[in-house]
Amino acid sequence: MTHDPQRIAPPVGLLAELTHRCPLACPYCSNPLQLEQRADELDAAAWKRVFSEAAALGVLHAHLSGGEPASRSDLADIVAHCAKEGLYTNLITSGIGLTEDRVKALAGAGLDHVQLAIQDAEADSADRICGYQGAFARKIEAAAWIVAAGMPLTINAVIHRANVARAGKMVELAVALGARRVEIAHTQYYGWGMLNRAALMPGRGEAEAAIAEVEALRLKHAGVIVIDHVAPDYHARYPKACMGGWAKRSFNVTPSGKALPCHAAETIPGLEFWSVRDHSLAEIWTDSPAFNAFRGTGWMREPCRSCERKEIDYGGCRCQALALTGDAREADPACHLSPHHGAVAAVAMAAAGEGQDDLPAYVYRSAKLPEPAQ
Amino acid sequence: MTIETRIADGSRPRLPRGVRLKHDDARGEWLLLAPERLVKTDAIALAILQRCDGVATFSAIVDDLAAAFSADRGRVETDVRALLEDLAAKRMIDL
Numbered sequence: 130m131t132h133d134p135q136r137i138a139p140p141v142g143l144l145a146e147l148t149h150r151c152p153l154a155c156p157y158c159s160n161p162l163q164l165e166q167r168a169d170e171l172d173a174a175a176w177k178r179v180f181s182e183a184a185a186l187g188v189l190h191a192h193l194s195g196g197e198p199a200s201r202s203d204l205a206d207i208v209a210h211c212a213k214e215g216l217y218t219n220l221i222t223s224g225i226g227l228t229e230d231r232v233k234a235l236a237g238a239g240l241d242h243v244q245l246a247i248q249d250a251e252a253d254s255a256d257r258i259c260g261y262q263g264a265f266a267r268k269i270e271a272a273a274w275i276v277a278a279g280m281p282l283t284i285n286a287v288i289h290r291a292n293v294a295r296a297g298k299m300v301e302l303a304v305a306l307g308a309r310r311v312e313i314a315h316t317q318y319y320g321w322g323m324l325n326r327a328a329l330m331p332g333r334g335e336a337e338a339a340i341a342e343v344e345a346l347r348l349k350h351a352g353v354i355v356i357d358h359v360a361p362d363y364h365a366r367y368p369k370a371c372m373g374g375w376a377k378r379s380f381n382v383t384p385s386g387k388a389l390p391c392h393a394a395e396t397i398p399g400l401e402f403w404s405v406r407d408h409s410l411a412e413i414w415t416d417s418p419a420f421n422a423f424r425g426t427g428w429m430r431e432p433c434r435s436c437e438r439k440e441i442d443y444g445g446c447r448c449q450a451l452a453l454t455g456d457a458r459e460a461d462p463a464c465h466l467s468p469h470h471g472a473v474a475a476v477a478m479a480a481a482g483e484g485q486d487d488l489p490a491y492v493y494r495s496a497k498l499p500e501p502a503q
Numbered sequence: 504m505t506i507e508t509r510i511a512d513g514s515r516p517r518l519p520r521g522v523r524l525k526h527d528d529a530r531g532e533w534l535l536l537a538p539e540r541l542v543k544t545d546a547i548a549l550a551i552l553q554r555c556d557g558v559a560t561f562s563a564i565v566d567d568l569a570a571a572f573s574a575d576r577g578r579v580e581t582d583v584r585a586l587l588e589d590l591a592a593k594r595m596i597d598l
């Protein structure tokens with residue numbers, strides 16, 4: 130497929146996975162099973178070049194994520210460079226690895242915003258989920274440092290079976306921590322999350338109760354906290370516009386410099402990804418084969434091809450289409466118009482056991498590849 | 504969703520840290536940048552937001568805009584109030 134560079138709008142967001150290293154081991158983690166190694170990571174100078182190119186290309190939001198970005202000692206240096214380039218710089222962190230001094234240094238470097246992830250509203254459960262004793266207490270401390278440093282705080286919470294009963298409590302905790310915004314995201318099943326799907330997927334009733342609870346809190350806390358709510362795919366009628374459309378608004382760069390249209394894109398066989406080591410971001414954005422593979426609507430089959438929603442949800446998520454139908458060109462089977470939608474319903478149904486009894490054991494994230502599932 | 508955030512005449516609206524105006528050179532327009540948000544800013548919204556410096560009061564901002572655009576003060580006040588109340592509900596402005 131050929132694309133006229135003049136007609137490709139520039140990206141607005143770049144998500145930089147500064148490292149895949151992380152002290153935590155969340156079973157829902159969307160990072161790939163094959164984590165990239167420290168020795169392969171781009172150094173600070175390379176990241177700075179990438180952010181300069183991103184700003185010139187039209188990127189507005191720079192998201193510093195991972196893995197755990199605080200695992201890099203040059204984080205503040207990279208933030209300062211992003212700020213100098215005028216990028217709106219957002220740190221996405223678990224809080225582990227931050228100290229009060231580092232938070233002050235990040236604020237001084239011009240960091241615009243911090244997203245801090247919590248695993249639950251209760252310490253014991255939270256620590257069990259991320260596989261790290263004392264993590265919850267350290268996050269609460271980190272939240273206070275961030276607020277004291279004058280930076281706006283968003284609390285991120287990923288919802289799954291072990292914490293679904295406390296979705297509302299996590300919103301209340303975010304308010305208490307002084308967050309101006311909270312993201313309540315039902316687990317997306319990629320990477321480690323897909324591997325742990327059976328242990329993570331809540332029952333439909335539980336998921337619906339959690340959604341209603343969080344929606345009700347919107348009014349109660351209006352003007353105090355903004356709630357961004359990502360509903361679960363497996364119980365939906367239509368899919369989400371994954372990434373706002375493939376290679377349309379934003380993209381990822383992995384720790385070693387691979388440019389991906391979305392963080393799970395490497396699960397799709399046959400795509401050719403370009404690296405920032407070999408190409409400029411401008412070249413990658415317009416010409417990378419992986420970016421053009423599913424750009425726009427030309428690649429679509431039925432039912433998407435003739436669907437009036439094709440420019441609304443762009444057929445949903447390619448990686449989910451692949452994972453659940455075996456072919457990335459299919460409609461995302463979260464869509465009720467997909468002939469494979471029944472498979473999704475079956476998975477959602479199979480999450481029979483509601484509540485927290487009989488939770489299957491997690492495969493915790495680790496640098497070593499897990500044994501093949503089933 | 505609408506909420507009641509009546510702006511007092513003496514309140515001094517300001518953009519909090521983490522929300523800023525930026526001229527987007529690539530697209531040739533002004534934007535209000537916030538966490539995970541981009542709001543396109545037309546000339547009127549830009550004129551309002553550039554005056555929200557935490558020093559000027561709401562009524563001073565309205566006076567200033569009415570004079571600058573030779574516009575009816577009542578209409579200007581309605582417009583400014585609508586914009587700021589909307590942004591305050593989204594936590595993109597502090598009152």
Ligand SMILES: C[S@@+](CC[C@H](N)C(=O)[O-])C[C@H]1O[C@@H](n2cnc3c(N)ncnc32)[C@H](O)[C@@H]1O
Pocket residue numbers: 151157158159160194195196197198221222223244245246285286287314315316317318319322
């Ligand atoms: C992969 S993490 C990396 C940054 C940092 N380690 C953290 O956890 O905040 C980025 C964000 O994605 C969220 N996340 C991770 N796995 C997810 C999943 N399967 N579904 C939805 N959100 C997920 C995390 O909670 C976090 O807010």
Ligand code: SF4
Pocket residue numbers: 151152153154155157158159160195196197223259494
């Ligand atoms: S989601 Fe959890 S395991 Fe994954 S990178 Fe973030 S803190 Fe680490």
Ligand code: SF4
Pocket residue numbers: 367368432433434436437438439440442443444445460461464465466467
């Ligand atoms: S058929 Fe395709 S384009 Fe239409 S709603 Fe479903 S996924 Fe979206």
